[in-house]
Amino acid sequence: MNFFDIPLELSAQHRQDLLEFEIAHDTFYYEHMYRGEKFALNLLLESNSIEDDNADDGANPAILQINPRGSFQTPDCIHKVLEMFSYQPVRWSFAKINKKNIIPTHRDGQDSRKRNTVIIFPLQPYNEHYAPCDIMRFPNSKKPLESITFRPCYAFSTECWHRVKNNKYCRKSLQLWYADHIETLYEKFQQGQLLKKD
16 A cells, blocks of 8 residues: 545645645755755754654754754644644654655655654645645656546655656645554544544
């Protein structure tokens, strides 16, 4: 299993509140590294739920100096998202891919134990122009096995080979990180243990 849909959708106002927070904290973004190379993916991380001794989880030390672990205040617009879940993530982040940038084929589950599965809320663009995430059979495959096109919310396994070829729009999303493999998270979803009941 590479992904599954989650029956949640943020209101237009809620998405706007998240984007305003993201824009206000733009200086906290850092360029993601993958196997020692710079990546086109930029991450704005929340760190207060990660253990202090995990210094190898990809966070830029300069950011931690400005925003030390345990001191970052999770805003109300994020709390409103977290309150939708009975099974909580280990971290949240914003992810940004600038226009025309390409995330090459990779998999990051093996390199980040806290990010085997992410729940993704697309924020911008919020329509069919949100560039798809291509699932690849092999790292050198030319054509995708399948593509995750725009949907309001979904869970995605970072352990599969995947890439993003972005278009002319800056692509932004809110991501909830889970250490669980996607099959485990799907089982919790099926059993009613992932989402809070109305």
